[in-house]
Amino acid sequence: MQLSRLLPAKGLSRNFLMQMSFPVFTQASRAMRNNVFYGVMALLLTACAVSPTGRKQLLLMNNQQINTMGVQAFNQLKQTKPIDQDPRTNTYVQCVAGAITSQLGGSRSPWEVRVFQDKSANAFALPGGKIGVNTGLFQVARNPDQLAAVIGHEIGHVLANHSNERTSQQVMVQGGLAAVDAFYGAKLGASHDAVMQGLGLGAEYGVLMPYSRTQESEADIIGLELMARAGFDPRQSLQLWQNMAASGGGQPPEFLSTHPGYDTRMRDLQANMGKAMQLYQAAQAQGRRPNCS
Numbered sequence: 151m152q153l154s155r156l157l158p159a160k161g162l163s164r165n166f167l168m169q170m171s172f173p174v175f176t177q178a179s180r181a182m183r184n185n186v187f188y189g190v191m192a193l194l195l196t197a198c199a200v201s202p203t204g205r206k207q208l209l210l211m212n213n214q215q216i217n218t219m220g221v222q223a224f225n226q227l228k229q230t231k232p233i234d235q236d237p238r239t240n241t242y243v244q245c246v247a248g249a250i251t252s253q254l255g256g257s258r259s260p261w262e263v264r265v266f267q268d269k270s271a272n273a274f275a276l277p278g279g280k281i282g283v284n285t286g287l288f289q290v291a292r293n294p295d296q297l298a299a300v301i302g303h304e305i306g307h308v309l310a311n312h313s314n315e316r317t318s319q320q321v322m323v324q325g326g327l328a329a330v331d332a333f334y335g336a337k338l339g340a341s342h343d344a345v346m347q348g349l350g351l352g353a354e355y356g357v358l359m360p361y362s363r364t365q366e367s368e369a370d371i372i373g374l375e376l377m378a379r380a381g382f383d384p385r386q387s388l389q390l391w392q393n394m395a396a397s398g399g400g401q402p403p404e405f406l407s408t409h410p411g412y413d414t415r416m417r418d419l420q421a422n423m424g425k426a427m428q429l430y431q432a433a434q435a436q437g438r439r440p441n442c443s
């Protein structure tokens with residue numbers, strides 16, 4: 151797969167829509183073209199959302215659709231990847247993940263957490279409340295706070311609807327007609343592949359395609375706040391990313407290629423550390439001191 155296909159579509163402007171959709175309708179009447187155009191625009195407007203950091207997003211799937219996709223993907227992974235059954239490892243990861251997900255509130259059902267036997271230092275979270283941690287991650291996330299930094303970051307991707315956003319972009323990029331179908335509530339049909347890739351199931355990358363730099367930065371900021379609220383030391387996120395950078399070429403796709411430059415990531419984390427420390431101290435004062443080992 152070409153990297154360009156993984157990058158977010160920029161500027162979903164009127165011109166972009168004209169290029170994407172209208173060649174398909176060259177035989178259609180002007181009136182029909184206008185109807186389609188304004189229909190797409192109307193649905194685009196209703197599909198616009200704002201991320202937790204205030205960024206505008208294009209979200210074409212509803213929550214139920216994207217959650218179902220996440221659950222299906224996780225079930226597939228559980229059938230194909232060896233699951234680590236070591237009780238100690240599982241208790242440890244459940245402890246860290248549970249402390250973070252307990253801060254999310256709402257009526258969400260408990261998040262399912264699985265540890266996979268895989269040497270790559272990777273982790274992921276999927277819509278529908280699923281978290282996967284590879285055993286290889288423990289080489290770089292060396293204490294509970296650092297593991298919390300990774301899990302917080304991954305849940306940040308979910309909370310900010312990045313799977314939905316990426317899927318929506320894939321649908322827009324890969325097929326004007328399919329996108330129009332999707333807008334009108336028809337089944338996704340031919341754009342199914344685009345949806346699967348957007349969800350992060352590109353076969354070329356195993357589990358997850360890289361997120362964009364913008365999405366990575368957003369997940370960093372959300373993750374930092376989440377770990378701090380849960381009572382984990384947010385300063386350990388800096389050490390985590392240092393460990394990740396030092397691990398060199400073995401970095402998994404989730405943290406590779408489109409991730410923010412190391413210096414940028416550190417600067418952004420440090421810029422948000424003051425607020426995170428306040429949240430951390432408040433959490434500690436309220437007795438949230440996760441004891442995970």
Ligand SMILES: [Zn+2]
Nearest residue numbers: 361366369404
């Ligand atoms: Zn990420």
